[in-house]
Amino acid sequence: xxxxxxxxxxxxxxxxxxxxxxxxxxxxxxxxxxxxxxxxxxxxxxxxxxxxxxxxxxxxxxxxxxxxxxxxxxxxxxxxxxxxxxxxxxxxxxxxxxxxxxxxxxxxxxxxxxxxxxxxxxxxxxxxxxxxxxxxxxxxxxxxxxxxxxxxxxxxxxxxxxxxxxxxxxxxxxxxxxxxxxxxxxxxxxxxxxxxxxxxxxxxxxxxxxxxxxxxxxxxxxxxxxxxxxxxxxxxxxxxxxxxxxxxxxxxxxxxxxxxxxxxxxxxxxxxxxxxxxxxxxxxxxxxxxxxxxxxxxxxxxxxxxxxxxxxxxxxxxxxxxxxxxxxxxxxxxxxxxxxxxxxxxxxxxxxxxxxxxxxxxxxxxxxxxxxxxxxxxxxxxxxxxxxxxxxxxxxxxxxxxxxxxxxxxxxxxxxxxxxxxxxxxxxxxxxxxxxxxxxxxxxxxxxxxxxxxxxxxxxxxxxxxxxxxxxxxxxxxxxxxxxxxxxxxxxxxxxxxxxxxxxxxxxxxxxxxxxxxxxxxxxxxxxxxxxxxxxxxxxxxxxxxxxxxxxxxxxxxxxxxxxxxxxxxxxxxxxxxxxxxxxxxxxxxxxxxxxxxxxxxxxxxxxxxxxxxxxxxxxxxxxxxxxxxxxxxxxxxxxxxxxxxxxxxxxxxxxxxxxxxxxxxxxxxxxxxxxxxxxxxxxxxxxxxxxxxxxxxxxxxxxxxxxxxxxxxxxxxxxxxxxxxxxxxxxxxxxxxxxxxxxxxxxxxxxxxxxxxxxxxxxxxxxxxxxxxxxxxxxxxxxxxxxxxxxxxx
Amino acid sequence: xxxxxxxxxxxxxxxxxxxxxxxxxxxxxxxxxxxxxxxxxxxxxxxxxxxxxxxxxxxxxxxxxxxxxxxxxxxxxxxxxxxxxxxxxxxxxxxxxxxxxxxxxxxxxxxxxxxxxxxxxxxxxxxxxxxxxxxxxxxxxxxxxxxxxxxxxxxxxxxxxxxx
Numbered sequence: 001x002x003x004x005x006x007x008x009x010x011x012x013x014x015x016x017x018x019x020x021x022x023x024x025x026x027x028x029x030x031x032x033x034x035x036x037x038x039x040x041x042x043x044x045x046x047x048x049x050x051x052x053x054x055x056x057x058x059x060x061x062x063x064x065x066x067x068x069x070x071x072x073x074x075x076x077x078x079x080x081x082x083x084x085x086x087x088x089x090x091x092x093x094x095x096x097x098x099x100x101x102x103x104x105x106x107x108x109x110x111x112x113x114x115x116x117x118x119x120x121x122x123x124x125x126x127x128x129x130x131x132x133x134x135x136x137x138x139x140x141x142x143x144x145x146x147x148x149x150x151x152x153x154x155x156x157x158x159x160x161x162x163x164x165x166x167x168x169x170x171x172x173x174x175x176x177x178x179x180x181x182x183x184x185x186x187x188x189x190x191x192x193x194x195x196x197x198x199x200x201x202x203x204x205x206x207x208x209x210x211x212x213x214x215x216x217x218x219x220x221x222x223x224x225x226x227x228x229x230x231x232x233x234x235x236x237x238x239x240x241x242x243x244x245x246x247x248x249x250x251x252x253x254x255x256x257x258x259x260x261x262x263x264x265x266x267x268x269x270x271x272x273x274x275x276x277x278x279x280x281x282x283x284x285x286x287x288x289x290x291x292x293x294x295x296x297x298x299x300x301x302x303x304x305x306x307x308x309x310x311x312x313x314x315x316x317x318x319x320x321x322x323x324x325x326x327x328x329x330x331x332x333x334x335x336x337x338x339x340x341x342x343x344x345x346x347x348x349x350x351x352x353x354x355x356x357x358x359x360x361x362x363x364x365x366x367x368x369x370x371x372x373x374x375x376x377x378x379x380x381x382x383x384x385x386x387x388x389x390x391x392x393x394x395x396x397x398x399x400x401x402x403x404x405x406x407x408x409x410x411x412x413x414x415x416x417x418x419x420x421x422x423x424x425x426x427x428x429x430x431x432x433x434x435x436x437x438x439x440x441x442x443x444x445x446x447x448x449x450x451x452x453x454x455x456x457x458x459x460x461x462x463x464x465x466x467x468x469x470x471x472x473x474x475x476x477x478x479x480x481x482x483x484x485x486x487x488x489x490x491x492x493x494x495x496x497x498x499x500x501x502x503x504x505x506x507x508x509x510x511x512x513x514x515x516x517x518x519x520x521x522x523x524x525x526x527x528x529x530x531x532x533x534x535x536x537x538x539x540x541x542x543x544x545x546x547x548x549x550x551x552x553x554x555x556x557x558x559x560x561x562x563x564x565x566x567x568x569x570x571x572x573x574x575x576x577x578x579x580x581x582x583x584x585x586x587x588x589x590x591x592x593x594x595x596x597x598x599x600x601x602x603x604x605x606x607x608x609x610x611x612x613x614x615x616x617x618x619x620x621x622x623x624x625x626x627x628x629x630x631x632x633x634x635x636x637x638x639x640x641x642x643x644x645x646x647x648x649x650x651x652x653x654x655x656x657x658x659x660x661x662x663x664x665x666x667x668x669x670x671x672x673x674x675x676x677x678x679x680x681x682x683x684x685x686x687x688x689x690x691x692x693x694x695x696x697x698x699x700x701x702x703x704x705x706x707x708x709x710x711x712x713x714x715x716x717x718x719x720x721x722x723x724x725x726x727x728x729x730x731x732x733x734x735x736x737x738x739x740x741x742x743x744x745x746x747x748x749x750x751x752x753x754x755x756x757x758x759x760x761x762x763x764x765x766x767x768x769x770x771x772x773x774x775x776x777x778x779x780x781x782x783x784x785x786x787x788x789x790x791x792x793x794x795x
Numbered sequence: 796x797x798x799x800x801x802x803x804x805x806x807x808x809x810x811x812x813x814x815x816x817x818x819x820x821x822x823x824x825x826x827x828x829x830x831x832x833x834x835x836x837x838x839x840x841x842x843x844x845x846x847x848x849x850x851x852x853x854x855x856x857x858x859x860x861x862x863x864x865x866x867x868x869x870x871x872x873x874x875x876x877x878x879x880x881x882x883x884x885x886x887x888x889x890x891x892x893x894x895x896x897x898x899x900x901x902x903x904x905x906x907x908x909x910x911x912x913x914x915x916x917x918x919x920x921x922x923x924x925x926x927x928x929x930x931x932x933x934x935x936x937x938x939x940x941x942x943x944x945x946x947x948x949x950x951x952x953x954x955x956x957x958x959x
Binding site: 012013015016017018019020021022024025026028029031196197198199200201250251252253254255282284285485486487488489668669672673675676677678679680702703704708709710711712714718 | 835839841842844845846847848849851852854881882883886890894897898899901902903904905906907908909910913931932933935936937938939940941942943944945946947948949
């Protein structure tokens with residue numbers, strides 16, 4: 001098929017009318033009736049302490065309080081890849097804000113007042129926040145029982161330490177590689193924590209009916225995974241997947257923060273204590289910062305050796321990831337990022353260590369980019385610095401080392417088909433990388449920078465998803481699936497895929513939001529894998545329905561199935577140009593025969609797919625063997641920026657990104673994603689600056705002081721570019737790009753800042769303050785790391 | 796903390812009457828009830844959303860006598876005798892040209908900021924039917940959006956302004 005009717009077309013989002021009219025319902029918009037109860041959480045004021053006692057008696061006396069729940073009511077662990085957290089703290093708390101107890105009351109005001117009356121006695125313990133401190137021998141141990149925690153086979157926890165997982169990658173001989181090098185650059189980079197800042201805070205409502213069945217409504221990326229993890233945790237109370245149902249309406253942003261399970265399990269657990277009453281837990285904005293997931297803090301020590309001709313001979317790096325006190329999901333960020341921490345380059349000698357370290361900051365986990373934004377900041381800063389040292393263009397240096405199809409990855413498997421070099425060239429051309437520009441204002445300087453990117457979906461090797469499709473009397477279609485619309489445009493693209501196969505326009509296709517009782521299984525909407533994997537499942541469902549359509553027409557009208565095709569919502573025949581049968585005439589009611597009987601069936605289709613070629617079985621000492629990643633999406637980003645040399649303020653004049661999406665299924669929604677993700681990348685580079693005090697308390701968990709970009713903070717011009725090197729196993733050749741667009745932005749900005757004013761910022765964020773101070777004091781390098789608190793004083 | 800700090804302050808409930816999306820509504824509220832929560836839990840108006848509870852994000856934006864306000868920062872008793880318009884009140888018969896333009900530009904992704912953003916933009920075009928790009932950016936700068944990078948929203952408002 002050369003020409004598509006709906007694929008590759010700028011189809012309008014099918015959910016947009018719901019969203020501009022207020023018809024779109026999010027969890028908090030659902031009416032749960034007069035029996036609804038509200039929960040308020042009692043939180044730890046200490047980053048690390050023993051819980052000596054909890055007295056709930058005063059809280060229980062407050063009129064309107066229905067129940068007060070503490071950790072002793074739910075002594076159950078949970079977690080996605082490692083079971084290291086509890087529904088409520090048990091004998092100790094490990095971060096400020098951790099849930100210790102909950103008050104369930106008839107109204108939120110009463111719950112809030114009563115929660116203040118729960119008396120908790122603590123014995124403070126020494127806390128540790130700096131990951132480098134946490135791995136010292138005398139560091140306080142945050143999980144003394146680490147060695148006993150159940151975990152997936154590709155995690156390597158070091159019991160008796162704060163190292164929750166240590167991923168090692170070894171290839172070739174790094175010592176030999178460095179010996180061959182003409183030039184070696186070694187440096188340290190620091191990336192602080194960041195918050196997702198979905199506009200909708202986390203919310204979950206749990207309800208156990210009088211028959212004991214649990215229903216959860218949640219703002220979630222992961223209805224099936226949440227159902228499963230909650231069933232696992234609540235098994236001792238008799239819950240199984242069969243008697244748990246999760247319903248997810250529209251979701252007000254995810255960015256990874258609503259994957260796995262965090263606070264949803266609290267609502268589920270509380271509901272089990274008040275049968276017949278729905279219980280709502282809605283996070284305030286400050287709770288959203290400290291009690292879901294954050295992005296991890298990373299300290300990277302990176303050493304790269306090169307020949308004069310620009311070939312990289314060796315790479316050695318150690319990344320120290322501060323993952324907070326619960327790493328059940330976050331350790332997989334470390335795992336995935338370390339396996340790919342070379343960046344998209346073919347390097348013969350590699351030694352990489354990724355340490356996932358427990359600290360007493362809030363828990364960190366998945367965030368758009370899944371560790372790749374962090375590893376690529378150091379790599380791409382290094383690449384430009386080395387290119388300059390060699391007197392080469394940053395473009396040429398990247399192209400010399402850029403990974404090509406079939407080249408060996410750090411863990412041995414071959415690289416997939418990709419358009420990396422094309423992306424680098426297109427971005428460098430778009431910003432005229434090699435042409436120096438002068439600002440008209442003598443107080444300002446203009447700089448340019450580029451960065452490459454890659455990212456693979458991080459998933460277990462047996463990830464699966466599925467879709468149902470059904471026709472209605474008017475020839476319209478409902479598709480049932482459990483991929484989440486979190487803003488990325490999933491519903492529209494899935495409709496386009498079915499539309500292309502069945503010749504039914506996307507506006508006649510509804511894609512239903514998940515209800516685990518009715519919509520078929522999908523692991524989670526994460527990893528930018530849904531276009532690729534769920535797209536294949538929807539394609540299979542549509543092909544299944546088409547087969548049934550042709551079968552009905554064949555049985556009723558004797559046309560050979562091989563001669564039938566669909567066009568404009570009609571069945572047509574290659575051998576009979578006069579024949580056309582509208583789908584709506586028979587997809588429900590069938591086709592009447594001469595004798596008055598009918599041939600037909602209500603047309604439905606199902607499609608399902610599992611990744612059957614991935615494997616996480618790798619040598620723990622080298623990571624060789626196995627096939628942990630299904631494929632990579634590659635690309636590049638570039639910026640032209642202007643810096644006020646007096647204030648250090650950065651203004652981005654132009655931002656270009658080129659992503660190899662395989663096939664641009666919908667160029668308009670892709671463009672929207674690219675721009676939005678790029679601005680989120682700018683946010684981490686220039687604006688968002690989380691401050692934490694020496695006791696581990698976040699000082700700015702709000703939008704007044706944690707500055708996410710407004711409409712006044714965006715670049716003057718965006719240049720979105722889509723490269724299309726088809727993914728052989730993608731639907732219509734497509735692969736994912738949702739997270740990727742964020743990744744190159746921060747290092748491209750760092751490179752452009754140095755180009756403009758000669759200051760290399762090695763510790764994000766690259767604030768105006770840092771640039772201005774560096775210029776004032778004549779510093780060429782900035783590694784100040786404002787977020788790292790000073791060590792807690794002895795009590 | 797402790798028992799002495801807890802006192803159930805008896806608060807006199809107050810009856811308020813105001814125009815909500817063109818209809819006269821009378822309800823009883825407590826003096827410290829927040830307008831956003833009263834709209835959402837007592838009046839079935841769910842388009843204005845809770846995003847921050849302190850006036851930073853703009854997802855709860857409604858029009859009070861035609862002027863955009865943060866409903867999370869307004870007490871319900873303050874709107875007694877006034878007029879409130881929410882997104883639900885904009886398109887009872889048909890979509891406004893602004894709403895049509897947002898659809899055409901695929902302006903919203905997760906959609907959570909849309910109800911507030913649309914009210915702010917509606918106010919802007921009423922006061923200034925032909926704004927410049929800078930004026931649009933300035934007007935919506937108090938409505939945060941994490942998904943779109945604002946470009947598709949700005950373009951839709953500018954495009955809609957050509958129809959006024």
